[in-house]
Amino acid sequence: MDFTAEQIERYSRHILLQDVGVEGQEKISNGKVLVIGAGGLGAPILLYLAAAGVGTLGIIDGDVVDLSNLQRQVIHFTPDVGKPKVESAKEKILQINPEVKVVTYHQFFTAENAFDIIKDYDFVVDGTDNFPVKFLINDACVLAGKPFSHGGILRFDGQTLTHLPGTACYRCAFHSPPPPNAVPTCSQAGVLGAIAGMLGTIQAAEVLKFLTGAGDLLTNRLLTFNAKTMNFRTVNLKQNKKCPICGEHRSITQLVESEQAVCEIKSKK
Amino acid sequence: MSKIKVNDELQEVTLPLTVTGLIQLNNVLQPDMVSVQLNGEFVERGEFDATELKEGDEVDFLYFMGGGC
Numbered sequence: 001m002d003f004t005a006e007q008i009e010r011y012s013r014h015i016l017l018q019d020v021g022v023e024g025q026e027k028i029s030n031g032k033v034l035v036i037g038a039g040g041l042g043a044p045i046l047l048y049l050a051a052a053g054v055g056t057l058g059i060i061d062g063d064v065v066d067l068s069n070l071q072r073q074v075i076h077f078t079p080d081v082g083k084p085k086v087e088s089a090k091e092k093i094l095q096i097n098p099e100v101k102v103v104t105y106h107q108f109f110t111a112e113n114a115f116d117i118i119k120d121y122d123f124v125v126d127g128t129d130n131f132p133v134k135f136l137i138n139d140a141c142v143l144a145g146k147p148f149s150h151g152g153i154l155r156f157d158g159q160t161l162t163h164l165p166g167t168a169c170y171r172c173a174f175h176s177p178p179p180p181n182a183v184p185t186c187s188q189a190g191v192l193g194a195i196a197g198m199l200g201t202i203q204a205a206e207v208l209k210f211l212t213g214a215g216d217l218l219t220n221r222l223l224t225f226n227a228k229t230m231n232f233r234t235v236n237l238k239q240n241k242k243c244p245i246c247g248e249h250r251s252i253t254q255l256v257e258s259e260q261a262v263c264e265i266k267s268k269k
Numbered sequence: 270m271s272k273i274k275v276n277d278e279l280q281e282v283t284l285p286l287t288v289t290g291l292i293q294l295n296n297v298l299q300p301d302m303v304s305v306q307l308n309g310e311f312v313e314r315g316e317f318d319a320t321e322l323k324e325g326d327e328v329d330f331l332y333f334m335g336g337g338c
């Protein structure tokens with residue numbers, strides 16, 4: 001790929017980086033990334049990946065913008081209330097960077113569509129707000145051998161890990177989804193708006209590191225932080241022999257969805 | 270008193286103490302929802318009661334975080 005003078009100027013701060021350079025920017029420009037959920041995490045992830053010039057950005061979200069989203073979902077603006085989130089996000093992405101190809105899926109990520117959607121992408125990012133889908137993303141990506149970033153936030157806390165084939169997965173640490181309503185979600189317990197930005201930008205940085213090959217990914221590590229103390233820590237993980245999807249005795253060989261939990265969480269909104 | 274590390278912080282505890290006991294000592298909000306690593310290996314929930322801690326052990330409590338929206 002030959003960059004135009006305008007592209008070289010647009011991406012000059014990446015190109016200046018020794019670990020990125022023209023070569024790394026080319027990899028970013030050829031990258032195909034799927035962001036699942038255009039909400040609190042998806043917003044900063046999409047904004048930074050668009051600005052970075054990721055070639056293709058897929059966005060999947062079945063929701064429309066709600067007034068209560070605007071406290072943290074910084075890709076959506078007040079006039080967007082009522083608009084599908086994928087459309088609202090696409091408009092902002094193209095304003096930041098018209099070079100990005102945006103593919104929108106105005107639907108939810110399910111066991112039925114999972115493999116078909118992720119197959120077109122190099123990397124998947126979890127920006128969802130409930131456990132059934134977080135586990136579904138893990139399972140689909142592990143079974144398909146697809147790298148992904150897990151992210152979760154609640155109140156003043158956030159956590160994230162990056163999975164590549166052969167490294168610890170989300171189920172290695174968290175065996176199976178908690179029973180419905182056992183662990184509160186943001187819509188039940190609240191979240192400090194900026195936490196979404198803190199965690200989402202970490203996930204976006206992981207994507208750019210993955211695409212360029214710069215640095216060490218958060219593989220076999222779980223990064224957690226608490227914004228009250230501003231303590232960050234990484235817990236070393238390793239693949240769990242008893243993991244139901246990547247361990248020695250695998251009980252999960254196909255996608256199953258905890259439908260009921262999804263419905264219950266949805267109706268709580 | 271014996272020293273063990275919990276989430277990177279040194280704690281003084283009285284042995285014998287099980288993983289379940291340590292969870293109680295740390296006032297973990299939802300004891301049945303916490304994932305526990307002991308010296309880098311996950312302990313299955315069913316083994317919490319039977320797993321005895323010893324001096325110098327390093328324990329990580331990991332919590333579910335399901336938000337993102």
Ligand SMILES: [Zn+2]
Pocket residue numbers: 168169170171172173239240243244245246247
């Ligand atoms: Zn696993």
